[in-house]
Amino acid sequence: MRNNDRVTSATRQPDIPAATARPRLIATDLDGTLLRDDKSVSPRTVAALAAAEEAGVEVFFVTGRPARWMDVVSDHVHGHGLAICGNGAAVVDLHGAPGSHQFVKVRELARENALDAVRRLRDAAPGTVYAVEQTYAFNTEPEYPRLHMEVPDVLRRAEELLGPDGPAMDEPVLKILAFHPEMDPDAFLTLARLAVGEHANVTRSSPSALLEISGPGVSKASTLALCCAERGISHEEVVAFGDMPNDVEMLTWAGRSYAMGNAHPDVVAAASGRTVANNDDGVAIVIEKLLTE
Known part of the structure; x- marks a missing residue:
């Protein structure tokens, strides 16, 4: 990631909007x-998540990660145990042993749409x-880099x-990943959105020029909205946290939202509030404050 991709703020204090009703869901x-x-969850954050659930506030993890990468937080789910993965492409039940998570909802990328996106982006970039x-399954082209040290199942052209x-x-x-070895990450995102x-739906969460391409209308925000509707929760009753462009729609949709101190500038512009960086327990600090409202 370029040095100006994130806004650093080691000493910044949380910019917490004036107190309103306690939220019903934290995303x-x-x-x-x-x-x-x-990639650890700090003790303070573990305690804050548990306190939220104890207070009757549901917590949803909403991530670009695939289900198989969710073991890092499986021990910290409470109650419903659900997480939104793949930038909204799947809702996953994290209960059960690692590797045995169950898909509750899948919003797939039609293969014809995926092929069309591949061809358009090949021409544009x-x-x-x-x-x-x-x-x-996780399959890649032979030239695709080992960005996460993950061995693909099959190597073939897309x-x-x-x-x-x-x-x-x-x-x-669920999605296709598009990597360019030379382009600027934000420029690649802009070009891809125009081409596709x-x-x-095209977004990014990586510091490199790695794009994540999902079905039309599939995003963290749209799937979170579906999950909230099933629970009778309005967007005004949701508080959301994020740091990268794939979080922008969710932060805009939620009634209250917080950009991390280390967030991308687009995220800072989208959020209604600001907290400190992830390494400084920015989410936990806001949750603690919210639970006193």
Whole structure:
């Protein structure tokens, strides 16, 4: 990530809006938000999450991570145990042993839309390489970098992975990942959104030029809205936290929202409030304050 991608504020105090009614649901991103940079959940944050649930406030983890990467917070879910994964592509029940999480809701990316996005972006940004994220399978092109030290199941061109004879045809496609080895991350995002148009939803959460492409209308915000509607919770009763462009829609939708001290400038502009950085327990500080309202 470029040095100006995040706004650092080690000494900034939380910018907490004036007290209103206690929220009914807290929605928080994970990486760069709830988790510290070493991917741990601090004791203070664990205590704040437990206190929220004890007070009757539901907590939803809302992340770009796939379900198989949710073990980092599986021990910290309470009550419903649900998380929104893949930038809204899946709602997952985190109860149960690691690796046995259950998919409750899937909002898939149609293969024809995925193929269309691949072709459009190949033309607009030559050199782009792809990975295909499904409910369980993870397949990549041979040139796709090992960004997370994860070994793919199959190495083939994206057009083959998504074609009628591709692997794991019985599994929905949740999103495709598009990586460019040279482009500026924000410039790549802007170009991709113009190229793909309304055929898919394009966002990013990585410090590198790595884009996440989901089905049209699929986002953290839209899936969170569905989960809230099922519970009779309005957006005014939701407090949300985030740090990267894939959080912007969720922060705009929620009644109250907080950009982390380390957040991308677009996130700062979208949020109604500000807290300190993820390494300084920014989410926990706000939750503690909210529970005193």
